[in-house]
Amino acid sequence: xxxPFYVAPEQVMKDRADYARKGIARGRSLIAFCFVxxxxxxxxxxxxTLRKVSEIYDRIAFAGVGKYxxxxxxxxxxxxxxxxxxxxxxxxxxDARSLANQYAQILGQIFxxxxxxxxxxxxxxxxxxxxxxxxxxxxILYDGTVVDEEMSVVLGGETEAISDRFGELEEAxxxxxxxxxxxxxxxxxxxxxxPAELEIAVLQRDTGRRAFRxxxxxxxxxxxxx
Amino acid sequence: MNLPLFRPPDDPxxxxxxxxxxxxxxxxxxxxxxxxxxxxxxxxxxxxxTCVALRYADGVLLAGDRRATSGNLISxxxxxxxxxxxxxxxxxxxxxxxxxxxxxxxxxxxxxHYEKVEGEALSLEGxxxxxxxxxxxxxxxxxxxxxxxxxxxxxxxxxxxGRLFEYDVTGGRYEEAEHASTGSGSLHAGTxxxxxxxxxxxxxxxxxxxxxxxxEAADEDSATGxxxxxxxxxxxxxxxxxxxxxxxxxDELAERTDALIERRRAQ
Numbered sequence: 001x002x003x004p005f006y007v008a009p010e011q012v013m014k015d016r017a018d019y020a021r022k023g024i025a026r027g028r029s030l031i032a033f034c035f036v037x038x039x040x041x042x043x044x045x046x047x048x049t050l051r052k053v054s055e056i057y058d059r060i061a062f063a064g065v066g067k068y069x070x071x072x073x074x075x076x077x078x079x080x081x082x083x084x085x086x087x088x089x090x091x092x093x094x095d096a097r098s099l100a101n102q103y104a105q106i107l108g109q110i111f112x113x114x115x116x117x118x119x120x121x122x123x124x125x126x127x128x129x130x131x132x133x134x135x136x137x138x139x140i141l142y143d144g145t146v147v148d149e150e151m152s153v154v155l156g157g158e159t160e161a162i163s164d165r166f167g168e169l170e171e172a173x174x175x176x177x178x179x180x181x182x183x184x185x186x187x188x189x190x191x192x193x194x195p196a197e198l199e200i201a202v203l204q205r206d207t208g209r210r211a212f213r214x215x216x217x218x219x220x221x222x223x224x225x226x
Numbered sequence: 227m228n229l230p231l232f233r234p235p236d237d238p239x240x241x242x243x244x245x246x247x248x249x250x251x252x253x254x255x256x257x258x259x260x261x262x263x264x265x266x267x268x269x270x271x272x273x274x275x276t277c278v279a280l281r282y283a284d285g286v287l288l289a290g291d292r293r294a295t296s297g298n299l300i301s302x303x304x305x306x307x308x309x310x311x312x313x314x315x316x317x318x319x320x321x322x323x324x325x326x327x328x329x330x331x332x333x334x335x336x337x338x339h340y341e342k343v344e345g346e347a348l349s350l351e352g353x354x355x356x357x358x359x360x361x362x363x364x365x366x367x368x369x370x371x372x373x374x375x376x377x378x379x380x381x382x383x384x385x386x387x388g389r390l391f392e393y394d395v396t397g398g399r400y401e402e403a404e405h406a407s408t409g410s411g412s413l414h415a416g417t418x419x420x421x422x423x424x425x426x427x428x429x430x431x432x433x434x435x436x437x438x439x440x441x442e443a444a445d446e447d448s449a450t451g452x453x454x455x456x457x458x459x460x461x462x463x464x465x466x467x468x469x470x471x472x473x474x475x476x477d478e479l480a481e482r483t484d485a486l487i488e489r490r491r492a493q
Contacts, residue, residue, distance in 0.1 A: 055342055073231075079342045080230040080245055087335055088227070088251070102229040210338075 020142035023119025024066040029156030038204040042182040045199040055212035057082040065156040066120035096126030100138035108144025195220040240343040265371040269297025276411030276450040277318035285467035286379040286388035289436035293451025310471040315380030320409030322372040350382040362397025411443030411450035
């Protein structure tokens with residue numbers, strides 16, 4: 001009879017984490033930051049059809065990096081969770097915190113119990129209706145770790161280098177200023193990124209019930225050119 | 227509430243009604259078998275009455291009176307029967323108010339849910355068919371008396387024109403070229419529309435015609451509410467154009483209604 005080799009749990013977890021991190025680092029990164037009228041999410045993404053940033057609910061957005069099919073599955077589950085909750089109770093009862101916790105449960109469960117962890121990092125962002133005081137950025141890692149970020153967050157590979165280039169935000173910038181520094185932080189010193197290689201969306205206050213809006217290439221070009 | 231994850235063969239796709247079913251919610255769109263027995267007396271539930279819709283140069287207009295009745299009693303004086311379905315479409319409802327409002331709520335959610343899951347909005351034709359399926363799903367309830375007959379109107383962003391759809395109780399979907407009306411006062415309202423309509427009307431002219439149609443319907447049909455200047459209640463009107471759904475403000479409606487009353491007095 002074959003006996004399975006003993007592998008220390010520390011080693012199993014470390015191998016899985018390395019595997020997930022490698023998968024995530026292969027993809028392109030994204031930056032989310034608070035600006036005066038809401039939250040902007042700026043992702044490097046050449047495709048204009050396979051989205052990294054999407055709408056979940058009235059004031060909630062989703063962004064993912066890593067393996068597309070895996071974070072897209074999570075995105076759809078999030079839309080379903082939010083729409084079911086809004087239908088069963090009321091639209092005001094749908095919030096980012098509970099959704100982020102649900103994601104953390106699922107990712108943690110898969111990380112410890114399944115053969116393969118999900119190679120994704122996701123962001124759940126929610127804007128405050130009145131002012132920026134209650135804006136929330138939940139960063140959820142492949143192992144289910146949830147981090148409640150302040151002002152800005154970088155997801156993907158090379159996060160440290162990109163965060164260093166982007167810097168800490170003391171107070172919320174104007175959208176155009178924030179975007180310019182996000183784009184230069186994502187591109188780094190050796191290259192430049194044009195609107196066609198970026199996917200940018202905002203959650204903006206005072207745009208009616210559904211706060212999520214994508215910025216098209218022309219709008220991005222005119223915002224960052226000034 | 228859990229995160230709804232499905233195995234690929236069980237995945238409901240962008241269909242919200244199917245998602246409700248698979249998540250263990252009582253599905254409201256298919257009431258088959260859930261109503262049995264005799265007709266429910268009309269005095270026991272609320273009825274919404276007359277709604278009209280018109281196509282015009284810039285898009286479409288939807289309008290409805292504000293009365294709900296339970297049998298011979300007026301049960302609500304300021305009910306709203308015209309709803310935005312999404313940015314470029316709207317629904318007006320007549321019939322049993324409870325199921326009708328629930329149907330509109332599910333329809334709105336379905337359109338938004340589809341748009342979010344698929345990343346692209348349904349075509350106007352697709353929205354009209356979706357509503358038809360919901361009306362058909364209500365047929366068993368309609369047999370018990372809980373009839374819901376909506377009008378669907380929207381601006382088709384692909385064809386760049388307003389379009390109008392009428393339904394019957396079986397879910398039959400009929401596109402109308404000029405105008406549509408539904409509810410107890412629809413015979414009278416429809417006649418006013420038919421006589422007053424011409425294809426190149428502007429938004430002011432169609433608003434006046436819709437108000438006149440509801441005014442005449444209220445004059446002949448006890449279940450249709452006329453303008454109520456004492457309480458400041460006027461018919462509800464919304465237009466849908468390339469710029470989207472917009473509800474006409476009550477001040478403008480009050481002014482147009484007063485002008486109509488003045489014209490009637492002068493006759």
